[in-house]
Amino acid sequence: MDVHLYLSVIPEALIASMLTPEEFGVYYAVGATKKARGQAIFFEIAPDFRHDFFRIEEGIRRCVPHEDGSPKRSIYISVYRVLECIPLDVIQRLYLVTQDGRVLGLESSEECPEDAGGLHLYQEIAPVHPLVVSTLGPREFYDLIVKSPTSLLSLPAICFVELRLGELAENPGRGAIRDLPYSNIGHLRQCLVDLRTKTVHAKMVNRIQPASFPYRTIKSGIFVGNEERLLYFPLPSQEELRAKHYRWWRSVNL
């Protein structure tokens, strides 16, 4: 049985496993006999990846089948500063796993989405996970946080997602909420209004926001970047998701 390496971002960890990505996603989300459950996001990384910061060889040595022949599900190699130590060229596919274990694999794209203007809402996923609003598009936001920070706050690497704002992107004060499920919507509106009235590019909405978020609120896709480059994993359209990935789509829209 092959040993796979996975970079989990909820929570941040480097894991060795004998499960395929789909099997690992199910296991990671719904658990085995233990009670560890919940939404999961992870990247499959190149199996030959090695780095001085991680004791990968030791992890792989421990990743052996159980006595009954069943595959070893997970060996945690590291749970600290993982994202910043993994070069983006070893990242292969991204997997979004729902709370009930439906797995969707996404390929990366060279093209970043165009910034159509308006205000933006970003959920940082790793290494920290505040909820932030910004006047900047995804690439500019990444630049601001990682590449060329203009404040004291910066990160060596980041995984984040842009969430839909609907009418609030253009009309934060009076735009209709519709299907935006965010808590404290009044506070979110105020933060967006503040962006328009103050000379800041980003404003924190919630500093202790859980890293998990409803997948149905993803605007375009997931971004992961370090000081060298930015990778973008676009989410297929709603129509494509419904037609080709119905189980995942339905679980997401529960």
Next chain:
Amino acid sequence: MAGSQPWIFVAIFAGAASVGVAAWLYRWVHRQDAGSPEAQEVASWIREGATTYLRRLYLALTLVAIGLGVIIAIVFSFDIEHLGTGAVHLDPLRGGGMALAFVAGGICSAIAGYMGMSVAVAANVRSATAAGESINRAFKVAFYAGSVMGLAVVGLAVIGMSTIYLITGDPEIVLGFSFGASTLALLAKAGGGIYTKTADIAADLVGKIEVGIPEDDPRNPAVVADNVGDNVGDVAGMGADIFDSYVASTVAVMLLGVSIFAGDAALQTKYTTFPLILCTLGIVASLIGIQFVRVGENGKPGQALNRGTIVTCMIFAVLATAIVLLGGYNLGVLWATLAGLVTGVVVGFTSDYFTSSDHHPVVETARVSGSGAAINIITGFSYGLISIVPSIIGIALATLLSYYLTERSGMSGIYGVGISAVGMLAVSGMIVSSDAYGPIVDNARGIAEMAGMSQKVIDTADVLDAAGNTAKAITKGFAISAAALTVLALFAAYAEVIGARGVELSISLRNPMVVVGAFLGAMTPPLFSALTMLSVTDNAFKMIQEIRRQFHEHPGILAGTEKPDYAACVDLAAQGALASLVIPAFLAVVFPVLVGFILGPEALGGFLGGSIFTGVVFALLMSNAGGLWDNAKKFIESGEFGGPRSDAHKASVVGDTVGDPFKDTAGPSINTLITVMSLVSSLFAPIIAAFHLF
């Protein structure tokens, strides 16, 4: 009776025609494509669960019927005309006849329920399969299957009542038939309601909330029990409920006909058989109206169902007018019939206003849900209370109009009130057909989901399902208002029966016995509601433990590599529902008799009055509030006020869970409760008139 005898044969023939068409549709539905092996396997789980539950229910009911039948046979073998005079005269023929009529009522109701449910569990998979072809085909399969229930209910009821009346010529024996039907209806409705909500709540709380799996996901161990519940609660239970009201309203008017026209044999026969004639016309109208329920390729199922109901009502109105004019009946009965018919339709559509997401109450409840579950519940409950107003005004108007228009035409007003109930229920064939369609398409959607059928099937099933929810809301309002008028007529019949035994009833609030009786009666529907809802929570708690156990001990279930033990949840729901029926049944059947024997006929009169008033109010409140909470949640899920997983959605899920036993367990069972209590009071009235402690 000789003059009206041909009409009784016509009624029996119409009943037979109705059952015949139901049987033909039954076979037609079974001839449709049952779909892929996967779909058939899922459908077989539901079918087996539903059949097992009904078998257990009917076994329990057989024991109850035997026990009550023996009691009735013994009690009514005493010649009640001479009770209390010191001499004992035995009339075993009458006692035996009454007991047989009681058993026949139960059997007819059971057959109608069984036919309806057995075709429903065959039609669900066939409708889902047909949805892959066209919406028109899928709708036709589901509606025709629902029509089996509707036509069987009215057909068997009319055959039973007419045959007993033809043989005995005594409406009091027909009252035994009605009592049998109502006893079965109460247990079927309450048991089905407890079953369906036990499974629904447990499946949602663990599946959706704890584990995060969608509705109808085959990994949920309670998913089959949930789908079985739709059939035993909404098909068999609602069918038995309408059967009971249909028969009770007819019998009440027959009893009133006997007592009001006691001085004129010809008039007595004419007006005793008149409700049977109305039932016959209702069957004819329903048979024609069903033909108008069609959808085109882009048609709307909801509009098709409404069109069928309206056409049926119009045909019935025309036929009733013709019969009254040509048959030389007093015009007052025509006004009463039409008042009942119009009120039934208006009250039904009013229920839709308060429970549909197209209107303000549901939208407003959804809007305020963002402020939390408490606000959602307070708002929904308040609109539920407001929803009582138009229905009560409708019932009051129907009562006043039918009473005074009949009085003005020179007849007894109370006879008119009874006729308005019959007029309302005469089109039950069509109403029940639309209602039974709902759970069939709901099941079809569940099967499509569980069997992994195509996107087109699921989309079509969604459209069909939305129309079913509206039909369900309309039927509930209709059933409750019909039950209200029926029990008013039964109350009058009770007074007449007591009066015929020489006891002058004075139902005055200055009489302490009446006040005590009214309080006890007013207490009964809330107590009954509490008992049935506590049964739901108790059984749901046990099922939640079972679902958690399965998920914990078998992690492969969630991973999709292991099949859940569906039968364990089906068994739990069935056992829990049946065991929970004992005390509510005692309350309905024994409590009124105890009040009568201990406190006397006036207290029992007060008891019936009290139970009618709180019963109608509670039934309307619970059914409408529950439907409103349900649709407020669905409205949010459709993408409004934050959509799924928003704070508003979480609050609305709490409201919906509170409303589940409101709308599907307690609410719809209350109308059967008050009918059973009125029937048992009327049945035992002669004995209570002779023997009471105070």
